[in-house]
Amino acid sequence: MRISSNFDSGAIEVVSVDRADDIRLRLRADQGIEGDGAFRQWFHFRVHGGAGAALRMVFENASEAAYPDGWPGYRCVASYDRRNWFRVSGTHYVDGQLVVEHTPERDSVYYAYFEPYSHERHLDLLGWAEMSPYASVSNLGATVDGRDLDVVTVGRPGPGKQPVWITARQHPGESMAEWFVEGV
Template sequence: MKISATFDSGAIEVVRLDDPTDIRLRLRKDNAADFHQWFHFRLMGAAGKPVHMVFENAGTAAYPGGWRDYRCVASYDRQNWFRIAATRFENGELIVDHTPAHDSVYYAYFEPYSHERHLDLVARVEQSPFARVRNLGSTVEGRDLDLVEVGQDAPGRVPIWIIARQHPGETMAEWFVEGLLERLLDGADPVARKVREQALLHIVPNMNPDGAVRGNLRTNAAGRNLNREWRAPDAVASPEVFLVRAEMERTDCALFLDIHGDEALPYVFFSTAEEVPGFTAEAAAAQARFVETLRAVSPDFQTEEGYKPGRFGEELLTLASKWVANHFGCVSLTLEMPFKDNAILPDAQVGWNGARSKRLGAAMLDPILRHLGDGGDPARGA
């Protein structure tokens, strides 16, 4: 048998591999920070053998609560991913039992979204007559920071910003953006057409390509958690936020969506802006309309479960959606999707996955259109 992880987003440490019934592994830390939870590796030579894999340090992961009711994902072709039912967390260890049908099998924390797929996505988008791709600058390690613009830069167009994957291990976020872009660029879709006519959308499919390629859970190559950098981004250590924030200041922002995944909660939900200083009654009403419209068009989304007030404490205005809500006075939301399954619409075979994230991304156009129909952002009187 052999385990390898020297590929895009690969991450694991092998402790012992001499016995398929007692494979010992450790979750690898982010390259420049102590966060660890993401894993992605290939096992070879175990076809037909009952494999017992123990992740010894799962109990010290960034979010140990994420292991409760979690099921590992696996794939033979890297296209179709399924959940392994025999996954459990006990005594501080994540244990996965599986009998591979083939000699080559991939295991991951969640369905990966590779940098090659990202490049394919932006290349495909650039072929659309409705979109263009701009380079905002370079990441810590020199990778391109891609910005997709959809709609015409003309007077009266409402500026909308959507960013994803500040935390690189939250791959569902870029799956979401892929689904949103596919619908948004569909010339036959009337909702997409109306959105394109009324808005100029600025979309960053992957805020953290360095961390994504490295197989990091939460940080960029310099060890910075990008979603704690928005109040005062560092041009050297967190250029990704520095560059995006500067462009947002240039273009203005009337609606902001930050797309994420949550390790512990098995729901799709928004983290809203009630706690942000200066949050007005008008902003609350506009936010409520947006949230209710998504709930109406997507049964995967719910409003009963989510983050408790006070979760972010003094960090509040270092977070993207909270800083934007405070700075621009617009509707500004963080969308969270589960790493596990969606408890209100479970799927025993795949759980929450890339395809479901894409459908949610497509559904997001409906509340965006309603928001535009309300006048762009009545919370700001525009």
């Protein structure tokens, strides 16, 4: 069995994958901030070779997440094709560790904190906004890993108009915010 995360939005630290029923993982800190100020919450990885095996994945440092109070009642998401995602009912937060128990039906399965929003889809959304007569795209600078940091402005400023700011994807784990913005 193999666990990998070397792909768009992939993030996990593998401690041990010796046994399917005792996979040990750690949430990886976001880039740019290490030590006590590290922000960690997001995970997205692929398990290959686990079809039919009762996987038990333990996130050892879940209590160190940016928002550990969000773990109780949380359910990990999984996908076989990276398009259709489902909640994993065997997700539990116990003694500061997030435990995900799942028996995948296929050899290749992806697990994530929330359904990922790919960088390519993000660029497509910016391109779509740029082509609209009602919007413009401006560059504000770059992220800590060198990706463009853009703002989409909808409408035109004028007397009596109040600006409204919608911030999406401030942190890697906030992919649900970008799905929201796409809908807006």
